[in-house]
Amino acid sequence: MCGRASVITPEALLEKRFNAAFAKGVHLEENVNISAGNKIPVITSAMPNHIQTFTLGYTPHWAHKQTYMINARAEGSYNPENDPAYTGPMGIFQKPMFRHAIKSQRCLVLVDAFIEGPKQEKLNKPYLVYPNRDRGPFALAGIYDTWQHPLTGELHHTVAIVTTGSNRLTQRIGHHRGPLVLSREQEEQWLDQDLSVKELSAIMKPFNSKGFNAYPISQKIKNPDANGLELLKPIGEKLFKDYDRCLYERLKYTSEDTLNIREERLVEGDQFVLF
Template identity: 25%
Template sequence: MCGRLAVTLPNDAMAQLFAAQPANDLPEVPNYNVCPTTQVHTIRIEGGTRHLSSMRWGFIPRWYEKPNGGPLLINARAETIAEKPAFKTAARERRCLIPASGFYEWTKDSEGGRDPWFIHAHDKAPLAFAGIWQDWQHGEETLRTCAIMTCGANTSMSTIHHRMPVILAQQDWALWLGEQGKGAALLMQAAPEAHLQFYRVDRAVNSNRASGAHLIDAVDA
């Protein structure tokens, strides 16, 4: 799965990288501890143009009567997305990219303590996760929400967790966003072994209130 992110690329650089028009309400960066239900950066197509904008991380199905009216849907499984009522329409019609500098996963030690790991591109380039989005509305309240696609982990990542986010290569961004016709389903697979690196970080990041660049500093495993 994917339940915590780090985003360090400046907003103007992010807009340039993704060739997207930036909104005025983008989340502040750097943020080394982006948590579910907070706002995340997303790239989506509107009117034939890429837009960099902010969405709530936590997809809300239309039948929820309130944002916490059911399970928190921060991830969507690639293997079943076409069948799930909550996700299947968004998977066809409302796909997005969710950029990050890296993400965290956890293992447990012999006493049950949670040890965090930071995962990033081997060349430290920004990652682009495959995502889906939709607007949720109830009465006068409207929220634009998203979830990150996940797939089975590749061999190296499976030593930490059996799932991982679907990470898209730059040449595949247009296909996922629907700019290059059909075939996006073929992209929902694990990144190549050599694409990612990971290392242990301090347990300080276990708190969703923690902040600061030290959260991604390596510690002895």
């Protein structure tokens, strides 16, 4: 995953879809170009009935500085060939960076779409990946931790998105990895703190691309300061032919009100993409 996502669904509809209420004082900021350092809505295993907003870019609690690690490989150092059919152990359970969080600090990352690019061109040739047939927002599998700034004492709640090998859709884009998209049944399982390593490992497989599609968008999305609905406008054909409206058309024409997309600034710091 190239570390970009879109969240546009209003608060009330997100609450209805995920059967959870926004935590007190937490408000959704619409953003079609969420990148490292931006806030993204999550539901954690510790507070499964509330929606919170965490910083995209994981920092473990023991780190000396904020690191903004946006992805966490399910296989860890295993599966260097990124074989989609990999069936071996999941190295994320041994990685010092993630081994605590994957066992006890899992979360759902709520999005309307994510942006992916080919392995070589990356966001110079971006595609918007979204669920078709007006299915609405969905959940990516995430892990989280809270890091305290050593000088200011400020607490930073941070999140990384778990990635797996590619599937039919991301392969068509030309990318060797993909975020772990959870089915509705898996959403509840992912938040279950009693789930065993074996059960978790069974979930961490390339997601079923049925019901998803993608189309190319402008490389303007590469600029983390860029925002606005026009960034999601298709500049080419969908990867798979269907008769559904693309995500841009749904958002553009379902309401007469102009969507308020607030510009976001990339927070300074180191960004690492682990895929």
